[in-house]
Amino acid sequence: MVIALTSNQHHLWSITLWAGVVVLIAVVALLSGLIALVMIIDRRVVDVRDTLKAAAANTANTSLIAPTADGVDAVLAEGLQHHLFLGRVLGKVRT
Numbered sequence: 001m002v003i004a005l006t007s008n009q010h011h012l013w014s015i016t017l018w019a020g021v022v023v024l025i026a027v028v029a030l031l032s033g034l035i036a037l038v039m040i041i042d043r044r045v046v047d048v049r050d051t052l053k054a055a056a057a058n059t060a061n062t063s064l065i066a067p068t069a070d071g072v073d074a075v076l077a078e079g080l081q082h083h084l085f086l087g088r089v090l091g092k093v094r095t
Helices: 007-058 062-089
Strands: none
Touching: none
16 A cells, blocks of 8 residues: 655655754764763773872882981981081181
């Protein structure tokens, strides 16, 4: 059985089909863009994770900072004592 469409019905069906094609193309474009963004985010998440692991490794020995600072202060104090002693011996520092 063949159903004959009027000119108006044929025109409306054509508009509907073309609108469906436009919507389909828009959906494909938006989903492609979304997939591309998700892939970029995924790569950057891996970079952030690796950076955080490196930061954790860099700060693993922070407990050594205080003893090292104390050692540096001791070396500087000793150096100042030598400087003052040599200055007095050579007559360049007044007592």
